[in-house]
Amino acid sequence: MLTGIYGLLSASFFVVLDAVDVAFTEASVGAGISGLLMLAAISMTGRTESPKRHKPLLALFVVLITGGMLIYGTMDMPYFGSxxxxxxxxxxxxxxxxxxxxxxxxxxxxxxxxxxxxxxxLGEVAVIFTAGIGVLSLLALPQRRKSYRLDEPKKEQMYQQHIVLRVISKALIPFILLFALYVQFHGDFGPGGGFQAGVIFAAAIILYAMLFGLDNAKRVFSLSLFQLLAAIGLLLYASVGVVSLFNGGNFLDYNVLADDPIAGQHLGILLIELGVGCTVASVMIIIFFNFAGRREAQQHSTKQNCHELISPELNRNVLNSTELNSTELNSAELSITVLNNGEVK
Structure with a gap:
């Protein structure tokens, strides 16, 4: 909550300073998606630290050397505000x-x-794409033959609990997506661009996944398609520079893309902003889907371990007694406590 409030206040300060483009990014990333990703990361961690500790002395040495070089490189810079x-x-x-x-x-x-x-x-877009690849490498889920879903009573109960949010979101999500397209293609004449539009577009899809469930979101939005779009966006950006070289100009020199240099600038900016929007939106969605999918997989494996331990005890009770009422079933389920580290008592 504090990070969200801080992001909204920072966005308000940027608006007062006429930095509306930065305010767009701060409001959508700082006050929105970053807090959700932090909550998803916290939900995946246990309450106790792993007893095994390794000491990456080589990594620490590399970080210290790199940090020292960066600090040394700032010595010749002018003073802030000079x-x-x-x-x-x-x-x-x-x-x-x-x-x-x-x-x-x-x-x-x-x-x-x-x-x-x-x-x-282009380097910033490459960094965002690399972050998405890193998340996929660390948190990618194996392919499942059968998707685990909530049973019908629990699903119906969840629908009843969030009925107001679901109805409101169905009305708002199309307008959020339309506003993202407006920010994307109106960034030449007003505040906006690929970074802001990509984050707004991703926020709408993340909102849908939070309210309607991850399985429903994956049926509507293909994760493989977003992985492909993340790469296509970066390639589109770099391809504009390659075409500029083939036309006799410098890398990312849009003047040679058309007979009129101004028209070439407009065409080049439109194409690279489209690539930025595709990469940013896809990477944000990929990160959230992998965080949320890993969390559901952990919860599913925990429940499966519970059922495997409960079922033998219940089978013995059924064999010893001809009647087993709901009270005994509930007491058998309540007698099992699942710890965060996977142990079951």
Missing amino acids: FDAPIHQHVAPRYINDSMQEVGVPNIVTSVLASYRAFDT
């Missing part, structure tokens, strides 16, 4: 005064991120 810093002398004035003539995009933030610093933004 008026005579190079960015305030010629970089920022160039963006403000010449971006409209050179790029033709009213939103200066989009022209900087998607054109002037397009190679840096």
Whole structure:
């Protein structure tokens, strides 16, 4: 709750400072998805620490060396807020005064991120894609022959508990997706772009998965399709740079994509922003689905262990007695306590 409140307050500060693009990202990531992922990660951890501890001294040494090099690299940087810093002398004035003539995009933030610093933004998209690959490597679930589902009484009870949220979400999710598309394709003229639109699109699908269940969400939205879209988005971004090279320009130089340099800038920005949106949305959905799927798998294995231990005892009771009422069944189930580390008493 505190991280969500902090994210909303930070987004409000960015709006006051006219940094609406950053406010979009902070509101959707800082106040929304990051808190959900943190809760999902906490729900997967046990209450006790594993007794086995390894000491990765080599990893610690690499981290210390890398951190020292990064700190040493900042020694020559100007002081924070210094008026005579190079960015305030010629970089920022160039963006403000010449971006409209050179790029033709009213939103200066989009022209900087998607054109002037397009190679840096490509690295950011590659980092997001790498994060998704890392989550898949660590938390990917094996293929299941038979999907475990809730029994009908529990499912019906869950539907009755969340009936108001389900009805409201059915009305809101289409508008959330439509707003994400607006942010995606209107980022040239107003606040927005691929990063913001991707997170908003992913938030709508995550909301659907939370209210209607992970199994229903996987039947509606294919996880394999999102994995493919995550790679396609990064490839689309890089392909625009390769096409620029083949047309005689520099890497990610959109001026050579059309006869009119301004039209080439618009085409290149539109394509790379589409790639950014596909990768960001897909990676966010992949991370949430894997966290939630791993949590359900742990709960399912725990329940299965309980039933395997309960069933022999119940079978003996049935053999010894011709009648077994519901009270004895409930007491047999309540007598079993499942610990977080998998042991059963």
